[in-house]
Amino acid sequence: MELVAELFRNFMVVTKLANTVFVDTSVLLSALLSTRGASFNLLGNISFNFFINEYVLFEARDVISKKLYRYTNESNLFATIGSVPLHILANPPRKTLKQYEKFVELTDTPIVASARAYTDILITLDKGILSANGKISGLRICTPGDLLVEQRAV
Amino acid sequence: MTTLERQLNTLERQLTLLKRKIILPFSNTADSQTISPIRASLRGARRRAFQKFYGGNKTS
Numbered sequence: 001m002e003l004v005a006e007l008f009r010n011f012m013v014v015t016k017l018a019n020t021v022f023v024d025t026s027v028l029l030s031a032l033l034s035t036r037g038a039s040f041n042l043l044g045n046i047s048f049n050f051f052i053n054e055y056v057l058f059e060a061r062d063v064i065s066k067k068l069y070r071y072t073n074e075s076n077l078f079a080t081i082g083s084v085p086l087h088i089l090a091n092p093p094r095k096t097l098k099q100y101e102k103f104v105e106l107t108d109t110p111i112v113a114s115a116r117a118y119t120d121i122l123i124t125l126d127k128g129i130l131s132a133n134g135k136i137s138g139l140r141i142c143t144p145g146d147l148l149v150e151q152r153a154v
Numbered sequence: 155m156t157t158l159e160r161q162l163n164t165l166e167r168q169l170t171l172l173k174r175k176i177i178l179p180f181s182n183t184a185d186s187q188t189i190s191p192i193r194a195s196l197r198g199a200r201r202r203a204f205q206k207f208y209g210g211n212k213t214s
Contacts, residue, residue, distance in 0.1 A: 026196060030188045037184035055203050062199040067192055091207050107197075107204040125189050126196075145182050 021048045022115035023086060024124035025059040027144055028052065032064075032072050032080060038145035042123070043084050047151060052081075053089040053114040089114055103132040115139055123147055 023043070030039040043050065060077055081088070092113035100109040100116070108129050115122035116139045123144045124130060133141035189196070 025199070026189050027185075029192065029196075030185045034184050034188045036181045037188060038180045038182070039185050041180045055207060058203045058206060059196070059199040062202060063192060063195050066199070067195040094208055097208070107200045110204070110207070125185055144185065145180070148180065 019048045020051060020119035020121070021147070022051050022053075022111070022119040022122045023056070024111055024122065024126060024129065025056045025063070026125035027123050028056065028060050028077075028080070028086075029063060029068070030125060030144075032076055033068070038143065038148045039123075039125075042144040042148045042151075043080070043086075045148070045151065049087070050084055051087045051089055051114070051119055053110065054091045055110045055114070057081075057088060089118055092117060100136070103135050104129055112136065112139070115141075121147065 027039045027042075030037050031043045034040060042048075061074060064072060064074060064077060080086070092110055096113045096117070097106075097109040100112045104112050105128055108126070111124075111129065112122065112132065116136060120138075120140065122129070122139060122141045124141065125143060130141055130143065
């Protein structure tokens, strides 16, 4: 199983799909909670291939169960993941995290590492991660609103 | 090509353009308003996620 996961990881790294977007937890939860925001509207856009990883999934479930249980639930989360669709990646290996520590907080490195390995764009509402935009080669970091406005202008 | 066919082609092109322009409005502030009250919870969840998947607080 590990071998299959490793092969898939290598395949994805070598053949990065076009218009690939990694979705941070803040964006995923915002899309779940509000249909008025750019997060919800962007995730309905079929021009992009969206990805999350196990780390984001754990975080989203954690926040829903501890804080948001009055407003949404895990069924909505999994329905959203299935309908967008959001592809779930394995977490990046620990050894790949260190190179991103100088750009973002330690706990944000698994997000940036997965986004850099598998996608072109990372969308987030986290100001700390947004401040790393332009510092990591091959990865653009922006808000869902920025991406949506750009996409609609094309 | 008959006049009717030309008109049909024109209509099809206009329909395609219209489809591209059908966009849902969104509020620039809605996302931040939604996330602001749960920012602290998100940070807490992120710390727990790191602890769960990577254990300690060092990457090396």
